[in-house]
Amino acid sequence: MPIVRIERKVLQKNDDIAALNRVLLRKKRVFAINLVSSPGSGKTSLLEKTIAELKGKMNLAVIEGDVQTDLDAQRIARLNVPVVQIVTNGACHLEAKLVQDALVKIDLADIDLLIIENVGNLVCPAAYDLGEAMKVVVASTTEGDDKPLKYPAMFRNASVLIINKMDLVPYLNCRVDLLKENAMRINPGLLVFETSCSTGSGIREWSQWLLTNIG
Amino acid sequence: MHELSIAENIIEIVKQNAAVVNASRVNCVKIRIGELAGVVPDSLDFCYSAIIAGTELEGSRLEIEKTDIVIHCPACGVDSKVEDLFFICPECGGSDTKMISGDELWIVGIDFDE
Numbered sequence: 001m002p003i004v005r006i007e008r009k010v011l012q013k014n015d016d017i018a019a020l021n022r023v024l025l026r027k028k029r030v031f032a033i034n035l036v037s038s039p040g041s042g043k044t045s046l047l048e049k050t051i052a053e054l055k056g057k058m059n060l061a062v063i064e065g066d067v068q069t070d071l072d073a074q075r076i077a078r079l080n081v082p083v084v085q086i087v088t089n090g091a092c093h094l095e096a097k098l099v100q101d102a103l104v105k106i107d108l109a110d111i112d113l114l115i116i117e118n119v120g121n122l123v124c125p126a127a128y129d130l131g132e133a134m135k136v137v138v139a140s141t142t143e144g145d146d147k148p149l150k151y152p153a154m155f156r157n158a159s160v161l162i163i164n165k166m167d168l169v170p171y172l173n174c175r176v177d178l179l180k181e182n183a184m185r186i187n188p189g190l191l192v193f194e195t196s197c198s199t200g201s202g203i204r205e206w207s208q209w210l211l212t213n214i215g
Numbered sequence: 216m217h218e219l220s221i222a223e224n225i226i227e228i229v230k231q232n233a234a235v236v237n238a239s240r241v242n243c244v245k246i247r248i249g250e251l252a253g254v255v256p257d258s259l260d261f262c263y264s265a266i267i268a269g270t271e272l273e274g275s276r277l278e279i280e281k282t283d284i285v286i287h288c289p290a291c292g293v294d295s296k297v298e299d300l301f302f303i304c305p306e307c308g309g310s311d312t313k314m315i316s317g318d319e320l321w322i323v324g325i326d327f328d329e
Contacts, residue, residue, distance in 0.1 A: 003245065003324040006232060010224050010246070010320045092216055124217035126253045127320065152300050153253040153318065185301050188310030 014128055017096035021103065021131025028108040030061075031214040032116060034130050036154060037138035038147070039120030042164040044072045045197035046138060047115060051079050053207035058112040058214070063102045065094040065119045072117065082106055093124035096131055113214055122151035134159040141165045141172055145179035152186050160191045162206065167196040221254060221320065222262035226272060228322055233271075238327035241275040245323040249282045252320045256281065284317030 009015060025032050037043050044064075051060055061082040064072040073085035084102040086094060099116060106114070116132060118125045137158035139147050142165055148155040155161065161183050169176060176194070183190055193209070195202035229244055244263075248254050256279045263277050284297035288304035294315065295305050303310050 003243075003326045004232065004236065005324040006228070006322045007324070008228065008322055010221055010228070010322055013224065013227075091220065093220075095220075123253050127217060127221075149300060151253075153251050156251060156302070156314070156318075185303065188303060188312075 011127065014096045017100055018129035018131040021096055021100055022133075024103065025108070025114065025131060025133070028111070030108050030111050030114050032114040032130075032132040034116050034118060034125070034132035034135045035138065036118045036122070036125045036135055036158070037120060037140075038122045038143060041120070041138045041140040041143065042197050043117050043120065043138050044075055046162065046164060046195065046203075047117060048075060048079060049195075049197050049200065049203045050115075050207055050210070051076070051081055053203055054113070054210065055079070055081075057211055059110050060113045060115065061106050061108075061111045063099060063106075063114065063116040065098070065117055067091070067119055082111070088119060092119055092121050093128050094118050094130060095128050099130045113210065122147065122154050126151075126153040126157055136160040136162060138162045138164050139179065139183070141169050141174040141176065141179075144173070145175045145182060148179070148183040148186055155183050155186045155190070158187065158190065160193065163192065163194045165196060165198075166194045166201060167199045216258070218254060218258040219262045219266075222259060222266050225263065225277075225322060226266060226270075229272065229275075229325055232325055233327060236327060236329070238329060240328040241272050241325060242328065243276055243278050243326040245325070246277055246279045247282060247319050247321040247323050248279055249317040249319040250284045251314070251317040254320060280323070282316050282319055285315050286312040287315045288312050 035043050062076045064085045067088050070085040073083045076083040084105045086098050086102055135158040137154055193202055193206040233241055260277050267273050287294050288309045290309035291307040293306040302312055304312050
């Protein structure tokens, strides 16, 4: 028997659910960000600072993805923001179905901005559409300036790059200009912010951009 | 290590298609993976073999073809292969390029026995 040609995406099922998530979010006028990075880049700290800056100016909700524990959700809940924790129990990325189930637990009618904090991993989350409006990738200066070249898919798929831990640059060998150059050669349209969650630098610019461009 | 999850998706699609044509045996599944898909072929192969052990798909194998990253430049209209992850058009230096291949993760076809 000849080979039966199928020509379909392996992750079509995920993409179909992601499309449903996208329709729902658009209908409810919720702008959704898929926040991705390696573990320890400061995603949750950045989220805390961003929430503090935007509180009272727009309504936020958060979906936290982690392999284990609800520690991150506890941190966000302290800021009185609706938060749903997804524990993947070992899986290295969020999938659209997990987000679909989490969306049911949030009253989307009141929400302007939904931030989905993905599992810390620069490889696997790149392959799974969740239904977000855009991916924001966080790269911290402690990871070095070569990460965009090592994990190109993530930097290609993102719309915004946040370079975090800028306060540590004097103590590191990381060249921020080279980090940016490496990211921009893969994705010339990338919008870049430089932040520090310790000093608070850059948080206002990033938050202001969200305020201006969402809604 | 999402290759395991991808292998599961492949197996689900293969089983659905095998049922439709009443296949007695699956020999080979042809997969296309782009350079930028973030999937390691050897790892996918390993995961596939591990999951099909003891199932009706045991004995089948993946045949994986890799595709280059190709961009299209709307400014000059030229398609070019991306070398060393430079997504800027080598013809005109345009930066607003669109990727037309390189992120595929596709099942191309299945070789069944009736």
